[in-house]
Amino acid sequence: MNGSLVVRAQRVVLPDGERPAAVHVQDGVVVAVTGFDEVDGTVVTLADDEVLLPGLVDSHVHVNEPGRTEWEGFASATRAAAAGGITTIVDMPLNSIPPTVDVPALHVKRAVAEGQVSVDVAFWGGAVPGNAEELPRLLDAGAVGVKCFLLDSGVPEFPPLDDAGLRAALTELAAVDGLLIAHCEDEDVITAAPQPGGRRYADFLASRPGAAEETAIGRLIAAARDTGARVHVVHLADAGALPMLRAARADGVRITVETCPHYLTFSAEEVPDGDTAFKCCPPIREAGHREALWQALADGDVDLVVSDHSPCTPELKRLDVGDFALAWGGIAGLQVTLPVVWSGARARGYGLGDVVRWMSAAPAQLAGLPGKGAIAVGRDADLVAFAPDEPWRVAQLHHRNPVTPYAGRELTGVVRRTWLRGQPLVDGGAALGRLLSRGER
Template identity: 80%
Template sequence: MSLVVRARRVLLPDGARAAAVHIEDGRISAVTAFDDAPSDAVTLEDDEVLLPGLVDSHVHVNEPGRTEWEGFATATRAAVAGGITTVVDMPLNSIPATTTVEALHVKRSAAKGQVSADVAFWGGAVPGNRDRLRPLHEAGVVGFKCFLLDSGVPEFPPLDDAGLRAALAELAAVDGLLIAHAEDAGVIAAAPPPAGGGYAGFLASRPALAERAAITRLVAAARDTGARVHVVHLADSGALPLLRAARAEGVRITVETCPHYLTFAAEEVPDGATALKCCPPIREAVHREALWAALADGDVDLVVSDHSPCTPELKRLDTGDFGEAWGGIASLQVALPVVWTGARARGIGLAEVVGWMAAAPARLAGLPGKGSIAVGKDADLVAFAPDQRWTVGELQHRHPVTPYAGRDLHGVVRRTWLRGRLADGAPIGRLLRRGGVPE
C-alpha cells in the first residue's frame, strides 16, 4: 500500500515546513517538497498541521479483570480520536497484574484483535517476583512499573527499600527500565487521613513531602545500582532540584508529568469534585507553573495522560467524598488539546508539545519506529487544527466521567493515520514488543 499525505505545515524533527510525506507498506519512505506529490495525494486544509502520532506511555486499560472500568477497544478508540497512535498499557488494575510472563500472555490475548492503536506493555515489579523480571524483559515488556506505597489494589503490592534495590540490581544487568510511583508511605501515614468533600483535606492527606521523600529513596537506589529509573506523574515541583542534582552526578533518571497537573490548581478545585481526585494530588498553582517552566527548561522530560478511569460509582459522585472515591483521571482522548491549550497560552510552540508527547515517550518506552515524521519510521500521522476551538462533550472512553467535561479547548484532531491507514476506530492496531517489534 502506498500513500502520500502533504500539508503546508508538517512538523518534522528539524522544524515545521511545507512537505509531502510518502508512505510505503506502512512506513515513511520519503519526505519531499510539497509539490513533489502525485495527483491523488491527501492534502490537508490550510488550517491543519501534520503531526506525528503521539505516544502515551502511561495508560491504565484495566483489561482483563476490570474491563468494566475501560478496556482495550474503548481505550484505543479514544486514543486515535485524540491523535495518539501508540499506548503503553500499565501492569496494574487488570487482573491478573502483569507480573509474570503467563499474565503477559493473558493480557496480550485479551487485547488481540480489538485495538485501534498500537499497544505495548509494561511489566510489574512487586515483592517476590525478582526472578520473573528477566523473563518478562525477554518476553518484550518495555520496562517495569513499581509502587513505593500501597497501589490501591491488592494484587499489586509495593516494594520496600530492599525490594526496590533488588529489582534495580536485576534490571541493571540487562539495562532494563524501572518506572516508579514515587510517594512515601511513611509520610502519608503521618498525615491526616482524607475524609469528606473538602479538597483541602484530601490535599493535606498526601503532602508534597511524600513525593520528595520517595524520589530521594529512588535516586539513592539508582545511584547505588546504576540502573535506569523514571518518575511517573510528578506533581510536586519541589522535587525538581533533587532530580536536577541527581542527573548532574550521572544518575540515569527521567521524569514525566500529566495534563491535569498542567491544567488545574488545588485552589480552584471545588469541594466534592471527585472527578479531580488523583494520586499524587493536583497541587497549588505555584506547582503547575513551575512544572510548565521545568518542561520548557528540559527538567521534565515528557507529558503523558495517566489515563486511569473507573466506573462512575467508584468516583463517588453522589457523595463527593474524597476519602472514598477512586483516584484516577480519564483524559486519553483530550490530552493533546489540553496540553496545547495550556502551552499556547504561555507562548510555547506546538513543536515543543509534540516533543513531550510523541518523541520523548517513544524514547522512554524503547519504540524507535514511533514519535516523529522521518524516513523509516511508522507512518503514524495526525491532521491537527491548532486554532479551532471546541468544548469537551461526548468522548470515546467507556465512561463519561472526566474533569474536562464542558471545558473549552484549542486544537482539534481531524484525522489520524496508523501506519498509513486511516484510523477511524476499526481494530487495525498491533501489539508491540520492546523495540517496536510486532507480535
C-alpha cells in the same frame, strides 16, 4: 515514489522544525519527506488551517482489561486514543487481573487485546515483592520495562516495594539495562499527614503532601545511583522535587521524569469541594506547582507528558457523596490530552514542536519503540491532522466511563484525522492496531 500515499501540508512538524512538506508512505512506513510539490501517487492535502503531526505516544494508560474491564477496556481505550491523535499506548500492569507481574500474565494481556485495538499497544510489566528474578524474563517476552509502587497501590494484587525490594529489582534490571518506572509517594509521610475525609479538597490535598513525593523520589535516586539502573518517575505533581532530580541527573543518575495534563491544567485552588472527578494520586497541587512544571518542561527537567488515564466506574468515584477519602483516585482524559496540553502550551508561548517532543518523541524513546515518535524516514507512518486554532467544548468521549474533570471545558485544537501506518482511522478507529514488543520497529 509511484503508487505511494502522500500526505502533505503547509505546516508539518518534523524532528528539525516545522515547514511545508510532503510525507511519502509505502507499506505503512515513511519512505521520504520531500518538498510540498514533490508528489505522485495518491495525495492527501491537509486544509490550510491544519498541521501534520506525528502520532502521539502515551506511555501511561490503565486499560484495566481483563479483570476490571467494566472500568475500561482495550476496544474503548484505543478508540479514545485514536480520536485524540494518539497512535500508540503503553498499558500499565495493574488494575487488571491478573496483574502483569510474570510472563504468563503478559501472555494473557496480549491474548485479550489481540484483534480489538484501534491503535498500537505495548505493555509494561510489574515489579512486586518477590518477583525480581522474573523481571528480565518479562523484558525478554516483550515488556518495554517494569513499573513499581513505593506505597500501597490501591489494589491488593499489586503490592509495593520496600527499599530492599526496590534494590533487588533494580539489580536485576541493571544487568540487562532494563527500565523501572516508579510511583513515588512515601507511605510513612502520608501516614503522618492529616487523614483525609469529607468533601473539602484542601483536606485531601493535605493528606498527601509534597514531602511524600520528595521522600520517595529521594529513595529512588539513591537506589538508582547505587545500582546503576535506569529509572523513571511517573506523574510528577510536586515541583519541590525538581531540584533533587536536576542534581541527580547532573551527577550521572539515569533518571527521567513525566508529568500529566491534569497537573499542567488544573490547580488546587480551583478544584470544587465534593467534585471527586478531580481526585488522583499524587494530587493536583497549587498553581505555583503547575507553572513550575511548565517551566521544567521548557528547561528539560521534565521529559514528557502522558495522560495517566486511570478511569473507573462512576459509582467508584463517589460523586453521590463527594467524599475524597472514599472515591477512587484517577483521572480519565486519554482522548483529550493533545488539545488540553496544546491549550496550555500556546497560552504560555510554546509551539507545536514542543508538544510533539513532550508527547511523541520522548515517550517513544522512554518505552523503547524506535518506529514511533517522529515523522521521519523509516518510522511508522502514524500521522495526525490537527487544527490548532479551532475552539471546541469537551462533550462526547469514547472512554467506557467518561467521568472526567475536563467535561464541558473549552479547549483549543481539534484532531480531524488520524492515520496508523498510513491507514486512516475513521470514527474513532477500526481494529487496525498491533501489539508491540520492546525495541520493535
